[in-house]
Amino acid sequence: xxxxxxxxxxxxxxxxxxxxxxxxDVRDREFVALVGPSGCGKSTTLRMIxxxxxxxxxxxxxxxxxxxxxxxxxxxxxxVFQSYALYPHMTVRENMGFSLKIAKRPQKEIDERVEAxxxxxxxxxxxxxxxxxxxxxxxxxxxxxxxxVRQPEVFLFDEPLSNLDAKLRTQMRTEIKKLHSKVQSTIIxxxxxxxxxxxxxxxxxxMRDGHIEQVGMPDEVFRFPATRFVAGFIxxxxxxxxxxxxxxxxxxxxxxxxxxxxxxxxxRVTVGQKVxxxxxxxxxxxxxxxxxxxxxxxxxxxxxxxxxxEPLGNETLVFVGFNKRDWVSRMLxxxxxxxxEKIAMSLDLSQAHLFSAETGRTLxx
Amino acid sequence: xKLRLPAPILLLLPAIIVLVAxxxxxxxxxxxxxxxxxxLTRPETxxxxxxxxxxxxxxxxxxxxxxxxxxxxxxxxxxNAEMFLGLGLAMLVNKATHGQxxxxxxxxxxxxxxxxxxxxxxKFMFNDNIGLVNNALQSLGLTDQAIPWxxxxxxxxxxxxxxxxxxxxxxxxxxxxxxxxxxxxxPVEAAxxxxxxxxxxxxxxxxxxxxxxxxxxxxxxxxxxxxxYDIVKIMTDGGPAGRTELLWTLVGRTAYSDxxxxxANAMAYxxxxxxxxxxxxxxxxxxxxxxxxxxxx
Ligand SMILES: Nc1ncnc2c1ncn2[C@@H]1O[C@H](COP(=O)(O)OP(=O)(O)OP(=O)(O)O)[C@@H](O)[C@H]1O
Ligand SMILES: [Mg+2]
Numbered sequence: 001x002x003x004x005x006x007x008x009x010x011x012x013x014x015x016x017x018x019x020x021x022x023x024x025d026v027r028d029r030e031f032v033a034l035v036g037p038s039g040c041g042k043s044t045t046l047r048m049i050x051x052x053x054x055x056x057x058x059x060x061x062x063x064x065x066x067x068x069x070x071x072x073x074x075x076x077x078x079x080v081f082q083s084y085a086l087y088p089h090m091t092v093r094e095n096m097g098f099s100l101k102i103a104k105r106p107q108k109e110i111d112e113r114v115e116a117x118x119x120x121x122x123x124x125x126x127x128x129x130x131x132x133x134x135x136x137x138x139x140x141x142x143x144x145x146x147x148x149v150r151q152p153e154v155f156l157f158d159e160p161l162s163n164l165d166a167k168l169r170t171q172m173r174t175e176i177k178k179l180h181s182k183v184q185s186t187i188i189x190x191x192x193x194x195x196x197x198x199x200x201x202x203x204x205x206x207m208r209d210g211h212i213e214q215v216g217m218p219d220e221v222f223r224f225p226a227t228r229f230v231a232g233f234i235x236x237x238x239x240x241x242x243x244x245x246x247x248x249x250x251x252x253x254x255x256x257x258x259x260x261x262x263x264x265x266x267x268r269v270t271v272g273q274k275v276x277x278x279x280x281x282x283x284x285x286x287x288x289x290x291x292x293x294x295x296x297x298x299x300x301x302x303x304x305x306x307x308x309x310e311p312l313g314n315e316t317l318v319f320v321g322f323n324k325r326d327w328v329s330r331m332l333x334x335x336x337x338x339x340x341e342k343i344a345m346s347l348d349l350s351q352a353h354l355f356s357a358e359t360g361r362t363l364x365x
Numbered sequence: 366x367k368l369r370l371p372a373p374i375l376l377l378l379p380a381i382i383v384l385v386a387x388x389x390x391x392x393x394x395x396x397x398x399x400x401x402x403x404x405l406t407r408p409e410t411x412x413x414x415x416x417x418x419x420x421x422x423x424x425x426x427x428x429x430x431x432x433x434x435x436x437x438x439x440x441x442x443x444x445n446a447e448m449f450l451g452l453g454l455a456m457l458v459n460k461a462t463h464g465q466x467x468x469x470x471x472x473x474x475x476x477x478x479x480x481x482x483x484x485x486x487x488k489f490m491f492n493d494n495i496g497l498v499n500n501a502l503q504s505l506g507l508t509d510q511a512i513p514w515x516x517x518x519x520x521x522x523x524x525x526x527x528x529x530x531x532x533x534x535x536x537x538x539x540x541x542x543x544x545x546x547x548x549x550x551x552p553v554e555a556a557x558x559x560x561x562x563x564x565x566x567x568x569x570x571x572x573x574x575x576x577x578x579x580x581x582x583x584x585x586x587x588x589x590x591x592x593x594y595d596i597v598k599i600m601t602d603g604g605p606a607g608r609t610e611l612l613w614t615l616v617g618r619t620a621y622s623d624x625x626x627x628x629a630n631a632m633a634y635x636x637x638x639x640x641x642x643x644x645x646x647x648x649x650x651x652x653x654x655x656x657x658x659x660x661x662x
Contacts, residue, residue, distance in 0.1 A: 052558070073561060
């Protein structure tokens, strides 16, 4: 059983507090992704769990036991570092088998486990090389292999794929997913790539400035972002967000452009309230070129000028001018559009989000 | 036609002339004189060529080999002691969170003393009547005798080693500290997560990293100790009864007290071979250690 519980966990460097009392319960065998912008405290949190950073305040439990004061070696974890952290003076084989050697396992078992991990990660031909003779991606895989070989209760990954090229990254993503179903360990995975977080994890933890903004399943944080920050952070291209003021049955934007107040929010806002309106690119599309997945739709039609287009092959991102800004929309079955052309747009307001302009929290309730 | 030297050579000429005058000529002269029975008191002997006779003399001279062996003994003990102490010091200073700069400066202090002063200082400290060491031992009640530090042959060599170690441990400490500071922290952290105790982390990760730095210090210090002269000259002058005679004190005595310059030069050249061997040995080790950690320098 390897649950991991963070109870009001605080990290201070001198007088500067960088993690502000976060709470999180990771279930046994769960895959949890920590995401957030650079400098929000993801690595710091992970390093506290690993035991590489002292915990300034709060409690950390692994398997129901408080481990605040245990050294890393007593926590039965393994960690893949952002910068590989391989042992430069050891071969790939020695790197991967090092933890088992320290644990005084028989040589035969070490060899078997290293070979097995090397198989999964396609490292077989590189086993006798030193890290300096490997490419970045190969080093990354060795770092991964070193973690796998240990068969720990908890895996900690700190942006393990950040240095790989796009193709290898996709490939390794699949490997990690397979690995998780195979090893049945608890995994805490730090990344700032939300695609990784969405595709890999059971639950996503979105962090910002040392706070947790939202914890939820990928689908949940995508469909029901709890704050304006999460709304803008999750999803690619990001959600269109703009400030507006509630008027009688409509939302008035700064430039005077307006939209009807989405029905689901009628009861939740008052006239004169400042809000942030949000709409995903999937829910605003050139009429006839979109696809609303929701059961109920609430389409609002509008003519908007095209500013630029970004063709991606099977779809095109169309930037249209609204409230003097470019709103991004996703156009399926694309057809060529000219800049400046006014086109009919469909906005599915049943999928719209409203956040309080003051607190940034959702008004969905 | 006037002979015109190319500009680079012309510009370097002053330096070349100085170097030739102060280094190359004396070197050649001393090398030549090692093949003559040259005595300072009889300058004309410089012109008698006697082939390898001096070298044969030196190599079959028991005193020379004793001094040679003693130098190696001193070198081995001093270098190992300095290595361990320097490593310990460097690790401690590396751990210090405050005032590391000050500590680093303090650590260099012994290096700022001229070896002659170090010699006098320890000669005084180890003096059997008025020395600090005996005084301290007696005050602490550890002994009530005046231990003859510089008078007993073995103790005298020990005292010299203490002086050497005191004055030069910082060479190791500084170089190893440089290694520790330059060392990436991630492998150490990886080792901790991989289950290493602090000792295992040091043994398997930290040590391989700082080994090249230790070898550099070893090279420097082996050259230093192999030509140890000043401290010994001041503290015991090779005594008592030649029990602390080292290679270079022997060379010095032969050259100036006995005035047998030719023989002394032959001894010196044989000793230099020793230094070269040490240098080659440690550089080999250094290259291997660097390759091991995949160093990029
Ligand atoms: N030793 C330190 N002393 C002071 N502040 C630190 C220290 N280490 C990290 N910080 C601060 O803590 C904050 C969180 O850092 P952390 O490394 O956890 O960010 P991160 O979320 O992992 O970012 P990235 O995605 O760039 O890796 C940052 O603002 C950083 O400046
Ligand atoms: Mg980080």
